[in-house]
Amino acid sequence: MDTLPLQHDGRPGPHLGRRLAALARFCLLKLARTLATLWIVVTFTFVILRLTGDPALSLLPDNAPPDIAAAFRSRWGLDRPVWTQYALYFRNMLDGNLGYSLANGRDAVAVVLERVPATLRLTVSAFALTLAVGLPVGVFAALRHGRMADRALMMLATVKYSLPNFVIGIGLIYAFAIWLRLLPSSGSATAAHLILPVVTLGLSGAAVIARFTRSAALETLGQPYVRAAMAAGETRTQAIVRHVLPNAAVPILTVIGFTIGGLVGGSIIVEQVFAWPGIGRLLVDAVAVRDLAVAQVIVILLAVAMVTANLAIDLAYGLVNPRFWNNDDDIR
Amino acid sequence: MRDGSRVPPADLSAVEDGRLAVRDLTIAARDSGGILVSGVAFSVVPGETVALVGESGSGKSLTILAMLGLLPGGVVQTAGDVRLGGSDITGFAGDSIRLRGRVIAAIFQDPQASLDPRWTVGRYLRDQLFRHRRLRGAAADREAAALLDGVGLPQPERLMKSYPHELSGGMAQRVMIAGALAARPRFLLADEPTTALDVTTQAQILDLLADLQKREGLGVLLVTHDLGVVAEIAHRVVVLYGGRIMETGDAARVLGHPRHPYTAALLAAMPDITDDMPPVAIPGHPGERPASGCPFHPRCGLATSACETAPPSLREIGPEQGVACYHPLPSAAMTQGLIRYAVG
Numbered sequence: 001m002d003t004l005p006l007q008h009d010g011r012p013g014p015h016l017g018r019r020l021a022a023l024a025r026f027c028l029l030k031l032a033r034t035l036a037t038l039w040i041v042v043t044f045t046f047v048i049l050r051l052t053g054d055p056a057l058s059l060l061p062d063n064a065p066p067d068i069a070a071a072f073r074s075r076w077g078l079d080r081p082v083w084t085q086y087a088l089y090f091r092n093m094l095d096g097n098l099g100y101s102l103a104n105g106r107d108a109v110a111v112v113l114e115r116v117p118a119t120l121r122l123t124v125s126a127f128a129l130t131l132a133v134g135l136p137v138g139v140f141a142a143l144r145h146g147r148m149a150d151r152a153l154m155m156l157a158t159v160k161y162s163l164p165n166f167v168i169g170i171g172l173i174y175a176f177a178i179w180l181r182l183l184p185s186s187g188s189a190t191a192a193h194l195i196l197p198v199v200t201l202g203l204s205g206a207a208v209i210a211r212f213t214r215s216a217a218l219e220t221l222g223q224p225y226v227r228a229a230m231a232a233g234e235t236r237t238q239a240i241v242r243h244v245l246p247n248a249a250v251p252i253l254t255v256i257g258f259t260i261g262g263l264v265g266g267s268i269i270v271e272q273v274f275a276w277p278g279i280g281r282l283l284v285d286a287v288a289v290r291d292l293a294v295a296q297v298i299v300i301l302l303a304v305a306m307v308t309a310n311l312a313i314d315l316a317y318g319l320v321n322p323r324f325w326n327n328d329d330d331i332r
Numbered sequence: 333m334r335d336g337s338r339v340p341p342a343d344l345s346a347v348e349d350g351r352l353a354v355r356d357l358t359i360a361a362r363d364s365g366g367i368l369v370s371g372v373a374f375s376v377v378p379g380e381t382v383a384l385v386g387e388s389g390s391g392k393s394l395t396i397l398a399m400l401g402l403l404p405g406g407v408v409q410t411a412g413d414v415r416l417g418g419s420d421i422t423g424f425a426g427d428s429i430r431l432r433g434r435v436i437a438a439i440f441q442d443p444q445a446s447l448d449p450r451w452t453v454g455r456y457l458r459d460q461l462f463r464h465r466r467l468r469g470a471a472a473d474r475e476a477a478a479l480l481d482g483v484g485l486p487q488p489e490r491l492m493k494s495y496p497h498e499l500s501g502g503m504a505q506r507v508m509i510a511g512a513l514a515a516r517p518r519f520l521l522a523d524e525p526t527t528a529l530d531v532t533t534q535a536q537i538l539d540l541l542a543d544l545q546k547r548e549g550l551g552v553l554l555v556t557h558d559l560g561v562v563a564e565i566a567h568r569v570v571v572l573y574g575g576r577i578m579e580t581g582d583a584a585r586v587l588g589h590p591r592h593p594y595t596a597a598l599l600a601a602m603p604d605i606t607d608d609m610p611p612v613a614i615p616g617h618p619g620e621r622p623a624s625g626c627p628f629h630p631r632c633g634l635a636t637s638a639c640e641t642a643p644p645s646l647r648e649i650g651p652e653q654g655v656a657c658y659h660p661l662p663s664a665a666m667t668q669g670l671i672r673y674a675v676g
Contacts, residue, residue: 242448
């Protein structure tokens with residue numbers, strides 16, 4: 001077989017060897033970029049966290065004697081020069097040791113990992129909602145281009161897009177928890193607790209996706225091949241499903257990549273507003289008390305998540321765009 | 333998906349030798365209500381090529397799109413109908429949608445853009461063959477190769493794996509034609525099929541169309557602004573201006589002895605290397621649409637006050653020849669002199 005799994009069948013393309021070499025080059029480049037990104041992110045947070053506060057002051061009681069504070073600093077190596085701490089941090093990282101929580105002495109990775117499921121539950125549900133609302137609304141608006149439904153939906157999307165998540169979150173709490181008393185306002189005890197934070201987080205992505213899906217679908221709808229396909233016997237619905245959506249997918253995918261970034265950032269705010277026990281809240285707490293190792297681990301985790309999401313988007317491009325893998329010469 | 337193998341009742345049998353007729357077609361802008369095409373009527377029978385000629389804005393492409401039921405948003409058909417062998421297929425509404433692409437196929441101006449960039453030629457042809465003839469697998473591949481061969485494209489196996497961006501304009505138009513013919517249609521609507529192609533390719537595609545029209549007994553409706561194209565392959569011609577028919581009739585007769593000042597002016601504007609006279613541009617601009625009267629009167633040297641008040645109706649002036657003009661040109665002999673007078 002001389003096709004990659006990503007390849008549509010029957011497509012002309014370079015030899016398997018050349019294609020695999022291209023894929024390997026692509027992966028190596030991605031890996032190098034990932035490592036560079038992680039290094040920059042770790043260095044930046046390392047320096048900022050140490051320059052902007054003293055864990056001994058924020059973690060120890062206000063009336064702790066100076067010698068206790070000094071012992072605390074020496075215990076965690078905080079009395080050494082920043083660059084020594086920095087070098088040590090990377091050496092320990094090579095051993096798989098990302099440090100311990102200054103607050104409770106536990107392994108920082110374990111502290112963070114136990115919060116991951118809650119955050120995943122929130123962000124994955126929100127992402128699903130983003131797609132489930134954004135894509136159909138965008139396509140619908142494009143099909144109703146210029147009519148009332150289109151204008152109303154796009155106005156809503158703009159309003160939603162311009163309002164920060166915490167305003168939406170507080171508004172939803174007020175409407176559904178305080179006024180209607182239908183849903184819990186905070187916490188994570190039941191499935192009902194998931195609704196408001198997911199809606200808050202998911203709708204802002206949905207607004208962005210809807211706008212971009214609409215413009216991408218509108219542009220594709222105007223392409224001659226859509227009209228030609230209908231002239232050849234396809235119904236409008238068939239033409240939309242078979243030609244408009246697949247061709248509009250490339251720009252939409254790009255925006256989906258952006259909304260994943262928005263989800264990661266947005267979840268930090270939303271977890272705060274709804275007292276959701278995920279890594280977003282842990283990050284805010286860790287930064288507040290300068291729990292250095294925990295904050296670092298979270299930042300690394302978020303960076304890895306972002307890079308992985310972008311990689312997934314890149315691979316998805318290959319799926320929707322036949323030219324991605326196909327560098328064969330023209331047969332003209 | 334509907335079972336397309338079932339032949340639509342009544343329609344097809346009536347269609348077999350039926351003519352494709354447009355009657356009183358009127359198209360208007362949805363918002364302003366401005367009339368874009370008014371009372372256009374003509375017909376095509378299998379085995380003949382009818383050319384729909386006019387400058388940009390004459391309504392020729394809108395006419396074809398209306399026949400296909402594919403008018404763009406913001407434009408609506410307000411009157412008239414399209415009949416195929418006696419059945420009403422206006423806008424391909426209702427059940428007649430199954431005849432679109434099957435009995436009446438179409439090709440368009442920009443062939444490369446008319447092919448989905450994500451679909452190989454093979455996928456496009458196999459899709460057409462399955463939709464219209466329920467062919468699949470090896471049978472579909474064989475038929476697709478035969479279709480490509482029939483439109484003068486060699487190496488079908490290789491071509492089937494190609495994407496539109498790998499094709500030249502001429503190849504893409506041949507592929508479009510092969511796809512259109514996959515359904516074995518009776519009629520082919522061709523909307524400026526050669527405009528986007530270079531001159532030598534234009535001639536090849538026109539030859540191919542003329543050839544197929546004879547070989548398959550197709551009725552071809554060819555939209556063009558190029559009178560040279562008309563002279564080359566059309567049997568009959570319909571000259572449009574400002575959304576109205578100016579003149580219609582046998583192509584050789586109309587081009588040889590135009591009776592409408594507009595047709596004459598259009599011919600005089602054509603460069604001709606066998607003629608000593610330089611081409612004469614039509615004064616004014618086709619965009620200027622008068623509020624009333626004959627749409628051509630602001631640019632016509634023969635216009636009188638009658639021309640400004642009401643548009644003349646299409647009158648029969650000879651065998652299968654009609655002209656919509658209060659002051660039709662006299663036949664043959666005096667025509668050339670009058671052209672120069674008419675276009676001032």
